[in-house]
Amino acid sequence: EVQLVESGGGLVQPGGSLRLSCAASGFTFSSYWMSWVRQAPGKGLEWVANIKQDGSEKYYVDSVKGRFTISRDNAKNSLYLQMNSLRAEDTAVYYCARSHYYDSSLDYWGQGTLVTVSS
Amino acid sequence: DIQMTQSPSTLSASVGDRVTITCRASQSISSWLAWYQQKPGKAPKLLIYKASSLESGVPSRFSGSGSGTEFTLTISSLQPDDFATYYCQQYNSYPFTFGPGTKVDIK
Numbered sequence: 001e002v003q004l005v006e007s008g009g010g011l012v013q014p015g016g017s018l019r020l021s022c023a024a025s026g027f028t029f030s031s032y033w034m035s036w037v038r039q040a041p042g043k044g045l046e047w048v049a050n051i052k053q054d055g056s057e058k059y060y061v062d063s064v065k066g067r068f069t070i071s072r073d074n075a076k077n078s079l080y081l082q083m084n085s086l087r088a089e090d091t092a093v094y095y096c097a098r099s100h101y102y103d104s105s106l107d108y109w110g111q112g113t114l115v116t117v118s119s
Numbered sequence: 120d121i122q123m124t125q126s127p128s129t130l131s132a133s134v135g136d137r138v139t140i141t142c143r144a145s146q147s148i149s150s151w152l153a154w155y156q157q158k159p160g161k162a163p164k165l166l167i168y169k170a171s172s173l174e175s176g177v178p179s180r181f182s183g184s185g186s187g188t189e190f191t192l193t194i195s196s197l198q199p200d201d202f203a204t205y206y207c208q209q210y211n212s213y214p215f216t217f218g219p220g221t222k223v224d225i226k
Contacts, residue, residue: 047215047216
């Protein structure tokens with residue numbers, strides 16, 4: 001069974017940093033692109049970033065470029081999101097998601113971890 | 120960036136109704152479009168990928184169509200489990216973008 005379990009969320013002050021983790025199991029992690037998607041409270045979904053199987057390609061939404069870094073450790077079956085210079089508008093539930101085998105749609109999602117940026 | 124719009128934003132329907140949601144892209148995305156269902160407090164669930172391909176395990180009452188800039192998600196006979204919010208997403212070019220969502224509620 002495919003499982004994605006996020007962790008690392010919490011309350012952080014504006015300008016602070018946080019590192020999210022996503023532990024993957026039930027599939028060959030190193031064979032799939034992986035993504036982060038976020039959802040602000042009561043709002044819609046926003047794609048944040050994705051990373052290729054070997055980590056050689058990474059893409060970001062403009063609003064997080066230069067502040068967030070996506071990475072992965074295939075030996076540990078883990079995906080990460082390092083978030084620096086956090087802003088109030090980064091407050092959201094952050095989901096880890098796997099890209100479909102056939103294309104870049106997202107076929108499995110974690111339960112999400114809440115990041116709150118507030119003083 | 121490619122902008123995605125959805126209509127309607129809210130749809131009130133009854134069990135057994137045929138429901139259609141429209142998604143439009145600001146430029147052509149070929150068939151690189153997915154539909155997701157989300158219930159309150161839960162992660163999204165993939166329903167349709169590549170505009171019209173039904174994800175494994177998804178009931179056949181869900182179908183998708185379209186290409187280019189206009190797409191539709193159809194639920195042929197609405198079931199109680201289908202009351203949720205539906206999002207489209209383009210993955211033709213970065214950054215991938217979602218539509219604002221369509222909430223399907225009980226009439």
